[in-house]
Amino acid sequence: MRHDAGQAFPLYVVAVAALLFAALAVFAVGMAGAARNGTRSAADAAALAAAQDYREQAFAGFLRDLTARPGGDWRRWFDGRGDAPGTACRTAERLARDNGADLTGPGCAPAPGPDPTTLAFDVTVTSRDGVGTSVVPGTEDVHPTVGSRAVVAPRCRPAPAGDTGTPFARFDCDDGPLAVDPAHPDPRLTARTLFAVRLAATDR
Numbered sequence: 001m002r003h004d005a006g007q008a009f010p011l012y013v014v015a016v017a018a019l020l021f022a023a024l025a026v027f028a029v030g031m032a033g034a035a036r037n038g039t040r041s042a043a044d045a046a047a048l049a050a051a052q053d054y055r056e057q058a059f060a061g062f063l064r065d066l067t068a069r070p071g072g073d074w075r076r077w078f079d080g081r082g083d084a085p086g087t088a089c090r091t092a093e094r095l096a097r098d099n100g101a102d103l104t105g106p107g108c109a110p111a112p113g114p115d116p117t118t119l120a121f122d123v124t125v126t127s128r129d130g131v132g133t134s135v136v137p138g139t140e141d142v143h144p145t146v147g148s149r150a151v152v153a154p155r156c157r158p159a160p161a162g163d164t165g166t167p168f169a170r171f172d173c174d175d176g177p178l179a180v181d182p183a184h185p186d187p188r189l190t191a192r193t194l195f196a197v198r199l200a201a202t203d204r
Helices: 004-067 074-078 088-098
Strands: 101-114 119-127 143-155 156-158 169-173 176-180 195-200
Touching: 004 074, 004 088, 004 101, 004 119, 004 195, 074 156, 088 101, 088 119, 101 143, 119 156
Parallel strands: none
Antiparallel strands: 101 119, 119 143, 143 195, 156 169, 169 176
């Protein structure tokens, strides 16, 4: 019996070592998942920052063009013909840095949205921090890279011929009819009233 116990002890040690290695490997996988999730959050924040920056630009551009009546083409902001994105990608870069990541690869780029009236921002970031040291060789040098997309979409549609002969811009909005008078601006009117920002599904 003692002889059998002596033979079993090395097998026990090997089994315990194998279980310990498996546990550490699972922990390494968890570390990698956590690092990727953190990078995903940085990518989402950067993409949303770019879209929100452009939303403010679109709102200011709409008011500028509306004030320039009759020469201002304010309707263009609601049918996908707005100005170039301007500072949007610089804002995305700053948000990525604030969240421990850097723009990488394609970086930040405007792109057509899911329909002609929308504009998307595709952002790719890489984490500055590696996954961390683990039983899996090289994980400390692995820096997750994740892409995200945010979309700017009008929440209002210009009412058919609703502004003819008046100083108003009239809209049919998700929340109901809306009239905008540039001579008497409503302080409650903001960029969020006219444009929505949302994250979009991406396979990157």
